[in-house]
Amino acid sequence: MISNRNEKFTLSAQTIDSVSAICVETLEAAGADKKDIIRIRLSLEEILGIWLASLKDAPVHVDCGRKFGRDYLKISVDGPFMDAWEKDNEAYLITSRMLAQSGLSFSYAYKNGKNCLTCNPKKKSSGGQLAQLLTAVILAVVLGFGVRAVPAIQSLAPQITNPLFNLIFGAIRSVSSPLIFLSVCCGIVSIGDLSVVGKIGQKLIIRMIRGVFVLAAVMALIGCLLFPLSAGEAGGGVGNFSEIIQMVLGIVPSDIITPFLNGNGLQLVFLGICLGATLLILGERVSSVQSFLMQVNDIIQFLMGVLGKFVPIFVFLSLFNLMISDFDSGFMSLFRVFLLSIPGSILMALFYVSVAAVKLSASPILLIKKMLPTYLIALSTASSAAALSINLETCEKELGIPGKVAVFAIPLGQVLYKPGYVLGLFAIVLCMAEFYGISISPQFLIMAVLCIGLLSMAAPPIPGGALSTFAVLFLQLGIPSEAIALAVALSSVMDYFMTSSGLASLQVQVALAADSVGMLDRSRLKKLWS
Numbered sequence: 380m381i382s383n384r385n386e387k388f389t390l391s392a393q394t395i396d397s398v399s400a401i402c403v404e405t406l407e408a409a410g411a412d413k414k415d416i417i418r419i420r421l422s423l424e425e426i427l428g429i430w431l432a433s434l435k436d437a438p439v440h441v442d443c444g445r446k447f448g449r450d451y452l453k454i455s456v457d458g459p460f461m462d463a464w465e466k467d468n469e470a471y472l473i474t475s476r477m478l479a480q481s482g483l484s485f486s487y488a489y490k491n492g493k494n495c496l497t498c499n500p501k502k503k504s505s506g507g508q509l510a511q512l513l514t515a516v517i518l519a520v521v522l523g524f525g526v527r528a529v530p531a532i533q534s535l536a537p538q539i540t541n542p543l544f545n546l547i548f549g550a551i552r553s554v555s556s557p558l559i560f561l562s563v564c565c566g567i568v569s570i571g572d573l574s575v576v577g578k579i580g581q582k583l584i585i586r587m588i589r590g591v592f593v594l595a596a597v598m599a600l601i602g603c604l605l606f607p608l609s610a611g612e613a614g615g616g617v618g619n620f621s622e623i624i625q626m627v628l629g630i631v632p633s634d635i636i637t638p639f640l641n642g643n644g645l646q647l648v649f650l651g652i653c654l655g656a657t658l659l660i661l662g663e664r665v666s667s668v669q670s671f672l673m674q675v676n677d678i679i680q681f682l683m684g685v686l687g688k689f690v691p692i693f694v695f696l697s698l699f700n701l702m703i704s705d706f707d708s709g710f711m712s713l714f715r716v717f718l719l720s721i722p723g724s725i726l727m728a729l730f731y732v733s734v735a736a737v738k739l740s741a742s743p744i745l746l747i748k749k750m751l752p753t754y755l756i757a758l759s760t761a762s763s764a765a766a767l768s769i770n771l772e773t774c775e776k777e778l779g780i781p782g783k784v785a786v787f788a789i790p791l792g793q794v795l796y797k798p799g800y801v802l803g804l805f806a807i808v809l810c811m812a813e814f815y816g817i818s819i820s821p822q823f824l825i826m827a828v829l830c831i832g833l834l835s836m837a838a839p840p841i842p843g844g845a846l847s848t849f850a851v852l853f854l855q856l857g858i859p860s861e862a863i864a865l866a867v868a869l870s871s872v873m874d875y876f877m878t879s880s881g882l883a884s885l886q887v888q889v890a891l892a893a894d895s896v897g898m899l900d901r902s903r904l905k906k907l908w909s
Contacts (some may be wrong), residue, residue: 382408383444390437390456395427398441398454405443409450409500415768419498422485423454426496434458440493450500454485455493512871515695523702533703544696547689548850548860554683555847556639556647561676563651563837566794568658568669583788583892587796588836590888594727594798595832598805599824605719606809609818630829644851648833683847690846690867697864713814713865719806720873724799724880728754731887738891741905749777749904750883757879761871763793766882774886779900780893788892792885797835799877799884803870804831804852811853811862823856830855 386401388394402423406416430437438457445451485496526532630645632638638646658669732750736743753773756766763770767789774785808827812819830852838848849863849870870877893899 384441386441388439388441390427390431390434390439392431394439395424395431398427398439399424401441401443402452402454405450405452406498406500411500412768415500418768419485419500423496426485427454427456430456430458430461430494433461434494452498452500453495454497455490455495457493460489461494511691512694512868515691516698516868519695519698519702523699526699526703536703537700540696540700544693544700547686547693547696548863551686551693551846551850551863552642552854554679554686555850556642557675558679558683558847559644559834559837559851560639560647560651561672561679563648564655564658565673565676566837567652567655568672580787582895583792583889584795586888586892587792590798590884591796591801591835592828592832594801595805595828595835598802598831599828601719602805602809602819602824602827606813606819609820642851642854644830644834644855647851648837651837687846693846694864694868697861698868701861701865713810713869716806716810716869717873719809720803721876723802723806724873724876727798727802728880728883731884735887735890739894739899739901739904741901745905749773750886753886754879754883757882758875761874761878763878763882766878767793770882770886774889777903778886778890779903780889781898781900784893784898785889788889789885792889793882795836796885796888797838797877797881799879799881800838801831801835802880803873803877804835804848806873807849807866807869808852808856808858811858811866812856815859815862817856817858826856 384401384405388397399420402420403416406419411419434456440455441453442455443450443452485498488495488497526536630649632643632646632650635650637643638650658665658672732743732746735741736746750773753766753770756769757763760766770789770793771785774780774789775782780788805827808831809819811817812823817823834848834852846863846867849866850860852858853860853862853866890899890904894901
């Protein structure tokens with residue numbers, strides 16, 4: 380754990396060494412990964428070195444410690460506005476914010492006459508939440524069967540557990556709507572002017588969006604084959620296109636407030652896209668609004684992170700209520716989720732590798748060997764942030780992707796492009812709909828494609844982010860709120876495979892996008908362990 384520390388210096392070459400040493404000590408105390416520590420230290424030394432030329436002998440303040448359960452490191456230098464990245468790295472608007480959210484870089488702000496660098500280092504993923512979720516599931520099952528044996532307690536228990544469940548779920552719903560909206564809006568603002576990232580950036584974003592919706596459509600077709608397809612409540616079947624058209628047109632809300640009150644996911648994403656695009660067009664004229672929304676987004680994400688700590692309790696309450704109710708044998712059919720998602724995620728990763736092998740004239744075995752380290756780290760941690768360092772290194776050194784491309788494409792892709800998440804969400808939605816007797820109609824599948832495609836890109840990569848996605852998604856599709864806890868418990872296991880396959884797919888997408896504009900080093904790609 381980081382101990383509180385507050386020191387003052389004057390900016391000089393010697394100070395840079397001293398501050399760098401404090402940075403390393405702080406990150407080590409926080410339990411950060413060694414490679415991440417090296418990356419952050421080098422970034423800090425580069426920034427302070429640039430500032431030294433203009434701000435020599437300026438007061439430097441170093442503050443580190445722990446606030447509200449989060450480790451932090453803050454370095455501020457007095458003087459005029461001096462954004463070190465603005466001149467030297469055009470991809471800063473994308474890279475810095477996304478790396479900073481992962482705890483792998485400093486975020487920059489100018490406050491009260493001070494140039495401030497802040498980092499919130501993250502510990503290595505230990506799988507602690509998975510253990511807590513498994514414990515919650517086991518306790519719910521054991522206690523549930525025990526309570527069923529005592530009818531008096533069985534009738535009394537819901538009077539205690541239901542209010543607690545509703546309290547936590549209400550808090551989750553209240554945060555989920557603004558979280559989805561702000562994640563979309565701030566994500567677009569973070570991308571900045573597409574002319575900044577150039578042709579490669581535009582191609583990559585188009586490939587990612589197209590890939591997400593194509594995969595969602597494929598999952599819908601698989602759902603037609605594996606699950607009984609009904610005509611829907613209206614009885615119109617496939618021929619009832621008016622319902623489908625109305626459903627699509629319903630993405631545009633009649634007012635701004637209602638989507639937040641009702642938790643309408645599609646309308647929230649639509650509003651987020653509209654506001655984000657507007658802020659991009661207006662640019663510097665609304666920089667204060669952009670900054671305000673970014674800060675509000677940080678607040679909402681922090682609140683969801685706090686709520687995420689109550690997920691095991693939420694799962695326990697929901698499963699316990701299910702166990703003491705008159706559930707049927709269909710409960711075991713939920714494990715079909717694993718049969719759909721885990722083999723499917725592995726096959727998806729192999730499919731992308733095969734596509735890359737054909738288009739880039741490379742050996743698929745060679746590509747697998749190069750991409751395997753990133754895949755294994757993601758598989759063992761279920762964290763794209765934990766695998767970010769090795770992911771960037773693999774893209775540049777092994778796959779022949781230029782560093783300037785990888786440094787904005789990979790962080791951007793880990794936020795925007797989640798094919799494994801799409802696959803897992805669709806498997807969960809189909810199985811939950813069947814379990815709760817929801818009609819799986821053509822209208823339902825089309826709505827699922829739209830919702831899952833958009834929400835997969837909108838879901839924030841933070842603890843509790845999946846919880847907010849399920850809350851909005853299930854409300855949109857008419858799946859009971861009780862299913863959220865089941866979905867969280869199932870997805871916590873699936874997440875290892877969804878994350879690893881998603882990163883493998885992302886590496887292929889970035890490589891193909893770089894090759895399409897002649898920026899991929901094919902000779903490096905075809906050389907083993909370069």
